[in-house]
Amino acid sequence: MRVAPEIIAGFCRIRSRDLLQPRQGDLAALDPSKLLWAFAGVESSFGQNSHPRHEQGYCYNGRYFQQKATEQWGCLAHCSYGPWQVMFDHFPNGVTPIALLPQGDGHVAADLSAMACVAILNQALARGAKTLTDLAMAYNGPADTPEYMRQLLASYDRPMPQYTDPVLA
């Protein structure tokens, strides 16, 4: 499941307006739209791998297992979704796994994924994140932070394509 980088860049520009503005630390100097772009780069190679990914930690006997969502959706509740690969658990109530599968050009699923990414980053910023490393850890957990940071910085430096209007079916 692929979402074109032009579509992803478009949502980076739109949804980054909802990011809280860090006023200090190295985050204050970052371009918010490029910040979202960088996370999409690490998580899905800028949309190339936007299929759901099953995470064992959310499955039966995992530490993040949730009974209620599992009763409703089975292993679909244990996946991350979209170009930003956000765990199902982090989407608002009412968003179904089906809505998170890229269909057509994928812009509906991509936007839901972008908004959920912003919500996670905002939560970290509200808790006082001051560095890109703080955000990386909030997003990815504490494992493999140096490698995640390396990929995040490399993705941040990749130029964003110009926006083309999503094809509205």
Ligand SMILES: [Zn+2]
């Ligand atoms: Zn599962």
